[in-house]
Amino acid sequence: MTLLKSREAILFGAIALLVALVATRFPGFVVPSNLIAVFTDTSPLMILAIGQMVVILTRCIDLSVAANLALTGMVCAMINVAMPDLPIFVLICFAMVMGAALGAINGLLVWKLSIPPIVVTLGTMTIFRGVIFLLTDGKWINAHEMSASFTAFPRASLLGMPVLGWIAILVAIVMIVVMARTTLGRAIYAVGGNPHAAVYTGINVGRTQFLAFTISGMLAGLTGYLWIARYSVAYVDIAGGFELDVVAACVIGGISIAGGAGTVVGTLLGALFLGVVKNALPVVDISPFWQLAISGAAIIIAVAFNAQSGRSKGRIILKSAEHAQ
Amino acid sequence: MRNLGPQGADGSGDTPPVLTLDNITKVFPGVKALDGVRLDLYAGQVTALIGENGAGKSTVVKTLTGIYQPDGGQILLGGTPVPFATPQDAAKAGVTAIHQETVLFDELSVAENVFIGHAPKGRFGLIDTAAMYKKTGEILSSIGAKISPAVKLKDLSIASRHLVAIARALSVEAQVVIMDEPTAALSQTEIEELYELVDTLKAQGKAILFISHKFDEIFRIADRFTVFRDGQLVGAGIMNDVTEADLVKMMVGRSVDQLFPKREAEIGEDVLVVAGYSHPTEFEDINFTLRRGEILGFYGLVGAGRSEFMQSLIGITKPSKGAVRVGGDIRVIRSPAEAIKAGIVYVPEDRGKQGAILDMPIFQNVTLPSLHKTSNNGFVRMAEEFALAREYTERLDLRAASLDTNVGALSGGNQQKVVIAKWLATKPRVIILDEPTKGIDIGSKAAVHDFMSELAAQGLSVIMVSSEIPEIMGMSDRVIVMRDGRMVAELEGDALTPETLVRQAVGIRETGGDT
Numbered sequence: 001m002t003l004l005k006s007r008e009a010i011l012f013g014a015i016a017l018l019v020a021l022v023a024t025r026f027p028g029f030v031v032p033s034n035l036i037a038v039f040t041d042t043s044p045l046m047i048l049a050i051g052q053m054v055v056i057l058t059r060c061i062d063l064s065v066a067a068n069l070a071l072t073g074m075v076c077a078m079i080n081v082a083m084p085d086l087p088i089f090v091l092i093c094f095a096m097v098m099g100a101a102l103g104a105i106n107g108l109l110v111w112k113l114s115i116p117p118i119v120v121t122l123g124t125m126t127i128f129r130g131v132i133f134l135l136t137d138g139k140w141i142n143a144h145e146m147s148a149s150f151t152a153f154p155r156a157s158l159l160g161m162p163v164l165g166w167i168a169i170l171v172a173i174v175m176i177v178v179m180a181r182t183t184l185g186r187a188i189y190a191v192g193g194n195p196h197a198a199v200y201t202g203i204n205v206g207r208t209q210f211l212a213f214t215i216s217g218m219l220a221g222l223t224g225y226l227w228i229a230r231y232s233v234a235y236v237d238i239a240g241g242f243e244l245d246v247v248a249a250c251v252i253g254g255i256s257i258a259g260g261a262g263t264v265v266g267t268l269l270g271a272l273f274l275g276v277v278k279n280a281l282p283v284v285d286i287s288p289f290w291q292l293a294i295s296g297a298a299i300i301i302a303v304a305f306n307a308q309s310g311r312s313k314g315r316i317i318l319k320s321a322e323h324a325q
Numbered sequence: 326m327r328n329l330g331p332q333g334a335d336g337s338g339d340t341p342p343v344l345t346l347d348n349i350t351k352v353f354p355g356v357k358a359l360d361g362v363r364l365d366l367y368a369g370q371v372t373a374l375i376g377e378n379g380a381g382k383s384t385v386v387k388t389l390t391g392i393y394q395p396d397g398g399q400i401l402l403g404g405t406p407v408p409f410a411t412p413q414d415a416a417k418a419g420v421t422a423i424h425q426e427t428v429l430f431d432e433l434s435v436a437e438n439v440f441i442g443h444a445p446k447g448r449f450g451l452i453d454t455a456a457m458y459k460k461t462g463e464i465l466s467s468i469g470a471k472i473s474p475a476v477k478l479k480d481l482s483i484a485s486r487h488l489v490a491i492a493r494a495l496s497v498e499a500q501v502v503i504m505d506e507p508t509a510a511l512s513q514t515e516i517e518e519l520y521e522l523v524d525t526l527k528a529q530g531k532a533i534l535f536i537s538h539k540f541d542e543i544f545r546i547a548d549r550f551t552v553f554r555d556g557q558l559v560g561a562g563i564m565n566d567v568t569e570a571d572l573v574k575m576m577v578g579r580s581v582d583q584l585f586p587k588r589e590a591e592i593g594e595d596v597l598v599v600a601g602y603s604h605p606t607e608f609e610d611i612n613f614t615l616r617r618g619e620i621l622g623f624y625g626l627v628g629a630g631r632s633e634f635m636q637s638l639i640g641i642t643k644p645s646k647g648a649v650r651v652g653g654d655i656r657v658i659r660s661p662a663e664a665i666k667a668g669i670v671y672v673p674e675d676r677g678k679q680g681a682i683l684d685m686p687i688f689q690n691v692t693l694p695s696l697h698k699t700s701n702n703g704f705v706r707m708a709e710e711f712a713l714a715r716e717y718t719e720r721l722d723l724r725a726a727s728l729d730t731n732v733g734a735l736s737g738g739n740q741q742k743v744v745i746a747k748w749l750a751t752k753p754r755v756i757i758l759d760e761p762t763k764g765i766d767i768g769s770k771a772a773v774h775d776f777m778s779e780l781a782a783q784g785l786s787v788i789m790v791s792s793e794i795p796e797i798m799g800m801s802d803r804v805i806v807m808r809d810g811r812m813v814a815e816l817e818g819d820a821l822t823p824e825t826l827v828r829q830a831v832g833i834r835e836t837g838g839d840t
Contacts, residue, residue: 181704181705181707182700182703182704182705183696183697183700183703183704183705184703186689186693186696186705189682189684189685189689190682190685190693193682193683193684193685194679194681194682194683196679197679197680197681197682198682198693199641199661199679200639200641200661200671200673200679200680201661201665201693201694201747202660202661202662202664202665202694203662203693204660204662256684260682260684260685261684
């Protein structure tokens with residue numbers, strides 16, 4: 001626990017340091033309005049990363065999140081074109097249900113057929129993109145075809161921050177409660193921490209993984225609407241490759257890829273770190289290649305850190321065992 | 326009886342041993358696995374290593390093959406001390422082991438399996454495949470095996486895989502061949518073939534260490550014996566000089582003293598009735614009744630089907646036949662959750678793997694199986710949860726800075742307490758303890774035994790699976806012995822003696838004049 005907390009503190013420090021360094025060269029970066037803009041810009045990554053975290057905690061991985069986002073977003077856009085007067089609230093509910101259903105497909109394949117998650121989601125990732133093409137023949141849906149309320153919602157300002165940012169905060173709060181205070185949250189940590197022990201305590205491991213995929217899918221569906229509406233365009237390759245950023249945010253945020261360890265706050269910080277790198281470096285004239293290198297280095301440092309903390313834990317056990325002797 | 330003592334010098338004027346373990350000691354945290362043991366292996370002879378589960382046999386094998394480093398004593402090869410720092414050192418010195426579950430590679434060919442790690446090299450350091458296949462063919466025909474070097478291992482029967490393992494042993498020009506329960510998975514004809522092979526190896530002058538629980542086997546092929554008990558040498562000599570009864574006495578020969586704080590609990594009504602419980606491959610026709618306040622021991626050799634039966638009883642695997650009655654109701658238990666609801670809990674043997682969740686705090690581990698009691702509609706009531714965890718950790722005298730500490734940071738003994746607290750918090754009627762004291766030190770053992778008595782005294786029914794005779798003798802009100810997946814005896818009172826337990830577990834019939 002203390003280790004994780006200190007780890008989150010380290011990550012927070014790293015983000016603060018990065019922001020401070022940028023501020024010395026470009027003070028405009030740290031004015032509140034810009035920080036809010038960076039936060040809002042990172043919101044889709046944060047929402048997806050929280051869903052991904054739930055899946056990784058159960059020792060799985062969901063590579064289909066970006067494709068789910070694109071498919072659900074496209075269907076939302078098509079509905080909007082067909083029924084411009086449908087209330088946005090209904091559309092958001094639809095996006096979450098549809099995303100959850102796509103996630104549930106992943107979950108069912110993992111649970112009932114015991115197919116490795118990486119294979120399942122690699123497959124559904126391709127299928128989802130293929131379905132978008134079948135639905136649209138590869139055509140784009142552009143801003144002028146969407147209704148004004150459809151595109152305005154994520155950008156509407158509420159207490160000085162766009163709704164998109166507020167939704168990320170809301171999702172984070174709900175998931176903090178789910179992970180810490182519900183039996184499902186406990187089951188998710190137990191399944192990832194020690195699946196054998198989880199079985200003996202009466203937890204259904206496959207069902208828990210299924211629910212994790214459903215949650216991840218639901219958040220991907222939600223992000224699907226928000227993404228399409230915010231950028232006011234929908235096409236086959238939207239958010240292509242974004243699943244890797246999502247996994248990277250989790251890893252940087254201290255989610256153990258072996259499952260069972262990690263927090264919502266860590267995930268948020270991991271996503272924010274990537275968001276700051278992406279938004280800050282261009283304003284101080286650092287080439288995009290350095291951005292990639294810095295993100296990559298952060299991933300490796302984070303994993304090395306995880307491995308290190310795992311090792312020292314082993315030593316502590318042995319020491320106390322020797323002591324007890 | 327001829328007990329030749331720890332020096333093992335039997336004065337028969339033979340050639341000196343090829344390999345000697347001299348005064349070897351191996352200590353694990355809390356346990357002395359080997360305590361100054363000696364083992365001699367002679368060229369062209371089969372030495373049987375005999376002992377109960379936990380006597381130190383596998384530790385000896387691992388020491389001989391360089392997997393473990395001894396903490397004291399030395400290994401002598403032809404009289405000169407050799408350090409086996411790595412498995413490669415042992416292999417180079419000509420010591421090779423054929424394991425219980427042969428560790429080979431399914432997707433590789435027979436020849437590749439035989440020569441993996443020491444394949445013949447041709448030009449540019451590449452593997453000389455032709456030479457490898459040719460040599461494999463030669464070795465296989467020298468042991469009379471009709472197996473093509475080119476087939477993949479996964480296409481062979483278990484017996485043929487054993488032959489491949491033996492061929493692998495011979496490919497390194499072994500002087501010493503260790504066979505660890507080689508017949509466990511073989512049919513009767515395959516066993517006969519194995520005996521012939523052992524004779525071939527003897528004729529080639531190999532020294533063979535043969536580990537087996539089956540006395541008929543030992544008497545059929547061994548020339549010498551060495552008996553271990555609790556990591557100590559208790560006897561060694563020539564097979565012709567001993568009888569089965571002598572060996573059994575050496576294996577168990579110790580007094581069951583007052584180490585065990587068995588309190589007399591009042592035995593009450595029937596709590597659990599198991600009738601005709603069967604599984605297609607693991608056990609058959611298990612019948613017993615467990616009463617309130619009773620401790621029922623389950624004894625048998627490793628692999629007799631005890632743990633498999635217990636796992637089926639709590640719904641991890643499904644039985645093919647049979648019924649359970651718990652507290653008067655007939656129940657079908659299809660999942661561990663249903664077993665917990667019926668009041669049956671299982672504390673597994675491998676607590677590291679199956680017990681605690683190390684990355685979780687203590688209180689969450691303790692309440693995990695009882696969360697439905699401290700939650701509403703899926704929301705956990707943390708205050709109640711914490712109170713439940715505190716109640717049971719205090720009952721078990723668990724020492725930790727805070728219940729927020731991750732279980733991974735606790736010592737082994739305290740981790741064990743967390744696991745037991747977790748199960749007691751479900752308020753069970755029947756608690757199944759699988760090898761409750763395996764691998765823990767004497768002091769903690771006494772605490773576990775004390776605790777077990779207390780549970781029974783409070784009216785809980787306890788099933789204790791154990792392979793340690795003193796524990797079984799000292800703690801159980803009644804003992805069921807299992808062999809090869811069947812119940813072979815139910816013993817209590819005067820019928821419960823160490824000798825009977827071992828006889829039933831290994832399958833020796835009572836001989837006249839011995840009882």
